Amino acid sequence: MDTIIREGNPTLREIAEEVRFPLSNEEQILCKEMIEFLKNSQDPELAEKYNLRGGVGLAAPQLDIKKRIIAVHIPSDEQNAEPILSSIMINPKIISHSVQSSCLAEGEGCLSVDREVPGYVVRHSRITLTYFDPEGTSHKIRLKNYPAIVVQHEIDHINGIMFYDHINSQEPFKVENDVTVIS
Ligand SMILES: O=CN(O)C[C@@H](CC1CCCC1)C(=O)N1NCCC[C@H]1C(=O)Nc1ccccn1
Numbered sequence: 001m002d003t004i005i006r007e008g009n010p011t012l013r014e015i016a017e018e019v020r021f022p023l024s025n026e027e028q029i030l031c032k033e034m035i036e037f038l039k040n041s042q043d044p045e046l047a048e049k050y051n052l053r054g055g056v057g058l059a060a061p062q063l064d065i066k067k068r069i070i071a072v073h074i075p076s077d078e079q080n081a082e083p084i085l086s087s088i089m090i091n092p093k094i095i096s097h098s099v100q101s102s103c104l105a106e107g108e109g110c111l112s113v114d115r116e117v118p119g120y121v122v123r124h125s126r127i128t129l130t131y132f133d134p135e136g137t138s139h140k141i142r143l144k145n146y147p148a149i150v151v152q153h154e155i156d157h158i159n160g161i162m163f164y165d166h167i168n169s170q171e172p173f174k175v176e177n178d179v180t181v182i183s
């Protein structure tokens with residue numbers, strides 16, 4: 001998984017392909033590896049040992065694989081509690097969203113971007129999305145707050161969008177009055 005490609009690689013700017021079911025063995029293994037990577041990256045020892053930056057989300061294009069597969073693994077704040085959200089989402093699709101917008105107070109980063117890009121990344125506060133799990137079962141879920149931000153960051157990746165595309169270059173920390181800043 002040290003094969004995370006960096007900005008400048010054209011794959012990060014392409015639209016990834018829909019995945020067909022049933023998954024190939026290779027695709028099934030990829031899904032497992034993506035979640036494993038996130039879990040390992042959040043383990044202090046393993047992150048130290050393999051020099052990983054802890055990640056809560058990963059999109060297949062970041063592995064130079066142009067497929068609409070994303071992984072999210074968002075830990076809970078308490079130690080050893082269940083993660084808030086841990087999921088592989090195949091062909092994810094936002095089918096509706098709030099008018100209300102939100103952004104992370106500390107801005108966003110990306111495992112494919114080895115530099116700080118300061119500024120608010122304004123996203124939908126709440127989203128309803130459909131996706132398929134690796135078994136091909138369709139799901140429809142609603143997300144808000146941080147999990148909604150993470151999933152939107154990942155869905156951007158399969159559409160060739162980087163987080164800094166959303167930053168207002170004139171006024172990076174400008175917020176319209178009705179944007180919720182999440183800290
Ligand atoms: O496309 C996917 N990516 O680029 C990995 C990104 C995804 C998140 C960035 C903002 C929303 C989704 C990622 O996870 N990060 N960005 C760069 C370094 C930090 C790291 C991070 O936020 N880590 C974290 C946060 C909370 C708890 C544990 N770890």
Ligand code: NI
Binds near residue numbers: 109111112153157
């Ligand atoms: Ni990213």
